[in-house]
Amino acid sequence: MRNQKKIQLQGAEKRIRLSDDLIWGVHPVVEALQREPERVVEIILHREKRSGKIEEIIGMAREKGIKTIFVQSLRLVGDGAGDIRHQGVVARTIQTALLPFDELLQRFAARVRQGERPRLVACDSLQDPHNLGAIIRSALASGAIGVILTRERSAPLGGTAVKASAGAVSHIDICQVTNLVAALKKVKEAGAWVFGAVKDSTAQSLYATDFRLPACVVVGSEGEGIRPLVRRECDIVISIPMAGTLDSLNSSVAAAVILFEAMRQNEGPV
Structure with missing residues (x-):
């Protein structure tokens, strides 16, 4: 099991270019953490967005040692990004699971x-x-x-x-x-x-x-x-x-x- 990691804080707006390795939205990220946590390498969260599910994401990330970053503002950019509702949470994944x-x-x-x-x-x-x-x-x-x-x-x-x-x-x-x-x-x-x-x-x-x-x-x-x-x-x-x-x-x-x-x-x- 991964060791617990420190949460990182960033003040400026975080712009993330839309790509195939991203998962966004509260429920898809929760599901990824529950089913394939080995594939999740980083989670970016809007620091003002808090709910029961967000707290669940933070808790699972801490437990599994996944890098978690809080940002003042979170924005997806690129073709088609304007229509996406990320709900203040984006996860970066890899195509293959990491080996313990x-x-x-x-x-x-x-x-x-x-x-x-x-x-x-x-x-x-x-x-x-x-x-x-x-x-x-x-x-x-x-x-x-x-x-x-x-x-x-x-x-x-x-x-x-x-x-x-x-x-x-x-x-x-x-x-x-x-x-x-x-x-x-x-x-x-x-x-x-x-x-x-x-x-x-x-x-x-x-x-x-x-x-x-x-x-x-x-x-x-x-x-x-x-x-x-x-x-x-x-x-x-x-x-x-x-x-x-x-x-x-x-x-x-x-x-x-x-x-x-x-x-x-x-x-x-x-």
Whole structure:
């Protein structure tokens, strides 16, 4: 079960572009929370709209650890949005259900016990849904078995991320965790070595790194990178050697470079 999360407050009008990943209206959102809560990744509520059903939505979201945002004003925009009555509540969903973290750990550990070298990807507070989707796509294409996302300070796994993933979200295990530091500790207990991608001259070169073992690659946010406490949980921090004056790559590009190097190294027999 998801852990309880803090409710976020926003003061300005929230404009949401109409897309296939949205559910709006009190009763449809309640039904989604009751039937498929694993698919609901975010709920936006007009802070002045209160009723018994709204309170029920807030309570279920708290219980299931779903990100809940209160806004001063809520407006859907785009073709056909003018005819929609959202009743002060909009939910963002994904096409596939998220996997519980403990189940992902069990699957990873089982492969390790069988002598395999499975790989995971952990995204530390990525803000850009395009980058998030691209990383999920690269994870699937490079043979990773799962992706770990943070619930707080993370781009929603909604329509933009799903589109950027080119459908990969439906073909790879994805889970969300409240505390990435604690999650990485458990990943290591399951047999993984944790590699943190950083832009640091003191980090080990990607091409001097041995990925022929069970691994979890951690990729940080676009601006701040991996947070200090998360970095401390990394067994090895690695960087990508680059020519010219640039000192870093887009997070999704960096993730792809690392993941495909890991795949290249693991193409031979275990």
